[in-house]
Amino acid sequence: MLEIKNLFVKAGDNEILKGISLSVKPGEVHAIMGPNGSGKSTLAQVLAGRESFDVTSGEVSYQGKDLLELAPEVRAQEGIFLAFQYPVEIPGVSNLYFLRTALNAIRQHRGEGDLDAVDFLALAKDKMALLGIDDSMMNRPVNADFSGGEKKRNEIFQMAVLEPKLAILDETDSGLDIDALKEVAKGVNSLRGPERAIVVVTHYQRLLNYIIPDYVHVLADGRIVKSGDRTLALELEEKGYGWVEESAPNGHPVGV
């Protein structure tokens, strides 16, 4: 589904990703872990199409298409979803209106008709009930004056409504209390399925107690320095990131 080959990315003059390779197949859950500044969020944003980064070399293919050629909105329409580390506040645009506009853009891309306000509301209510989200949040402007936890939950709610094929969660767990974390995990797990893939970017192992990954990759200084199964996450938790950074085999990525 997603094939990243030797990806190099710069922000301004800084080289942030220095040769990332990663292969994600439908049905899989991958966790990307790493210390702050290792390039995790950059990778997530590059996949979503953030234009402030410069891809200097490498390839990314998604469902056989050259992902790097696609505009951010087309990536979303093709089924990619990024749950933002820092969701953006958009005063004046109601959450529901925003999400209906987004869903209909995706539906149009797929050649499906628009959902009208009534049908959309029914769908949104189902998802809200599933995630335990309060109705009142939906009529408020997008993320405006939301608490940190509300913003993260809103990301998961959007994901649940848009039903992406490839969901990338960028530190969605950071700063959440355990109850919120469980709800976020519940939302993500409800989306798991044989046609969908999920990439969980996180700093903390804790989330992976609730979203059980098939693979764990450790990112350090712009490279994947270690890959393994979920036991790698437990090992990391115990030994700290210093352990992998030291044991990196000359910075060569370890594929899965």
Added chain:
Amino acid sequence: MVAVAENLDIYLGSFEKLRKAGAASQPEWLSARRCLGMQRFAELGFPTSRNEEWKYTNLAPLARKSPPLAQPVPDGISTAQLESAGLAEVEGHRLVFVNGCFDAALSRTEASSDGVQVGTLSEEISVGDGSLEEHFTCLADVDNHALVALNTAFLEDAALVEIPARAVLDKPIHIVFLTSAGHPDQVSHPRVFVRAGRDSQATLIESYLALGDQPYWSNPVTEIVAGENARVEHYKLQRESTQAWHTGIVYVRQHRDSNFVSHSLSFGGRLVRADYRVVLADQGCECTLNGLYAVKGSQHVDHHTTIDHAHPHCNSHQLYKGVLDDRSTAVFNGKIMVREDAQKTDAFQSNKNLLLSGNAAINTKPQLEIFANDVRCSHGATVGQIDEDATFYLRSRGISHSAARGLLTYAFAADILERIQVETLRDRLESDLRRWLSSNVETKEDA
């Protein structure tokens, strides 16, 4: 203000003609005021950019023209035409003036038990009790404002609204000035006078509309007196033709404990000046001025507001927002005067601008003159572009770049429209704004 109109003779000539024609039907006091207006205009001439108040708005091209007075439309205007000009259909009294002349067929005045009088100057002169003389034209500054003097000289008719004490109107009063330019460069001088009595409550809408896209000049003056404890809500909808000149001014005088709220919504016109001069003439007044301007092409819109805090314990609140595209330009100059006696004044002013193009420009200037020492006055101005992070966020959800820009621009501007209390008017303006955006912002891809 030294440059006399280059075509002063023409103005004097048409004034003389008008004076002779109307001599019989107009009372002495009105003729005298009109003569004074003509005299002051002749002395003052058009304001030039040397005048600080007109620094960024150049009337020189207008001063060089010799605009004939607008004439009635021979075949009249149909309701369908009025609607096609962008009329917002709201319930209640409606006065329609076409090219400055009252059009009874398009107007709708309802007999009401609350004693509200909605009518015209010509009607009042023929049947009124003569009390008009005491108030009419008394707020407008004929002595110092050339265009107000010119309006006064040429005022043929006017919309008059008298709301008796304690009357509470549940429907708005809509005054429509439609221009159907038969002659290019024609001028009309719309005039509105509103008196809201003690404890009364009313909503007033002024709409400036056009049929066709001819150049013309609209030079309106509005006077509003809010009596003690009265509540007046005022809307000014400016949707002149894109070739039109609009130089309007609204004078407001607030008496004790009165509340005045205005919404100045400016979309049309080629060169637009829209001023408010509010005097808080007694204690406990509250004044809110909201404004929205959306301009494109080479449109120019200039808002000057003045709030004169002359007495203690008054609040004023101003929020003007602007959306500028292409090579359009805008001016916001907000003056707050707090006089020595006006202790405990609370005045707030904000002007926020969204520039959609690198070629658009805004001159924004707060002007605070504070002579009292126990007051709270704050002001702020922002000029910005569409937020890139927000755009990316929307795009990452599947919304196209152009639609994302449109959505963000709409959200910025709708903040003002949401404050509109008249629901049908708000709905109408929201869809107008969407249309404005879709014909502009959303069609531009600059990714």
